[in-house]
Amino acid sequence: MVRVGEILYTNVHPFFFYMDREKLSAHSRFIPSIPARLNDAMSRGEIDVGAISSFAYGKDAENLVLMPDLAVTSHGSVGSIFLFSKVPIEELDGKKIALTHSSATSTHLLKIILQRFYGHEKLSYTTMMPVYQDMIAEHDACLLIGDDAIQASWLEQGQMYVYDLGEKWYHFTKMPMTFAVFAMRKQALEQEPEALKALYYDWKQSEEQARADDYEQLAHSVVKDHGGNVRFWQGYFRKLQYRFGPREQRGLLHFYRLGFEEGYLPYDVDHLNVWDIDIGIHSIN
Ligand SMILES: C=C(O[C@@H]1C=C(C(=O)O)C=C[C@H]1O)C(=O)O
Known part of the structure; x- marks a missing residue:
């Protein structure tokens, strides 16, 4: 079997x-x-x-x-892997980021993007259940993937900066x-x-x-x-x-x-x- x-x-x-x-x-x-x-x-x-x-x-x-x-x-953009942030991505250095516990690729992709492409040095990451309201309550930004990310993007009313990681990866590497x-x-x-x-x-x-x-x-x-x-x-x-x-x-x-x-x-x-x-x-x- x-x-x-x-x-x-x-x-x-x-x-x-x-x-x-x-x-x-x-x-x-x-x-x-x-x-x-x-x-x-x-x-x-x-x-x-x-x-x-x-x-x-x-x-x-x-x-x-x-x-x-x-x-x-x-x-380019993937449509379901989003970083929701209270500040622009360029200003995330020194901030607290919540990561969904369901991912392995996107969490590392986010770290590569923030550290390697934006040069951020001091970030604190917490891995959590993918519940948008809980994640964002105590963190400056949060990463969701899959249907959790899509649902959160529907809830979000334009107060947050929303970044699509597929698009960011493509922007910096020109690769899929x-x-x-x-x-x-x-x-x-x-x-x-x-x-x-x-x-x-x-x-x-x-x-x-x-x-x-x-x-x-x-x-x-x-x-x-x-x-x-x-x-x-x-x-x-x-x-x-x-x-x-x-x-x-x-x-x-x-x-x-x-x-x-x-x-x-x-x-x-x-x-x-x-x-x-x-x-x-x-x-x-
Ligand atoms: C496109 C997506 O890809 C998923 C992202 C994964 C990850 O980040 O580890 C794993 C499987 C993929 O199905 C998504 O969930 O939105």
Whole structure:
């Protein structure tokens, strides 16, 4: 049985919406959670495959392999990873920032942006539950991701400075930013290649079907759970990129390089191990 991590946020829904879960249940068990929990479960060997934070792949790269061409990426603004701040971003030095406990990529991305790109030196970070009002009550700024960030942006009435981290990353690097990757444990690939192939083809097919429908059916279902309207969600999905080609890979390697230089990664992740279904694992740098 393959244990499959399923991120609960809307941004990964295109991959899961049209999956044939009944057919897959013959060999796969789905475990839904927030990214940070799935990252930990993957590194402890409690799940075998699924979407995790791209940062978590960097931390555990030697034990993991990436599924080809699946990711959650933005080329510029992402629409659901926001820093809400009481002061302009240039004035955040010396201030207190609350971070959502659900993220690994965006929390490190924020630190890189503030420290490396804005040159801020003295920041205090507190990791918290993603409850906007609590976070902002005692801090100068807070970082939210996923549906929590979207909901907070709807609540916020224009009193705060709101920064989209995908846009900031693009502004300073001119590169895309990959937030989630689909990774699997090397051991699982040795033991369950056929089940992993079936999952891969279903994820790919689901994403293609969602895109071919211009995300309409998917958006209708998201409105029921999260509010908003169909056009909003269609626009959100259209803007996100679900490919993981050479440009996205270069952007991710650049993120790892900066993460290593800033001391967040224990080693320089200078290549990605990607699964080629016909050939096996190959290294990209
Ligand atoms: C685009 C997003 O990407 C998510 C951000 C993640 C992180 O910061 O660790 C992890 C998984 C992604 O699905 C989002 O949540 O808004």
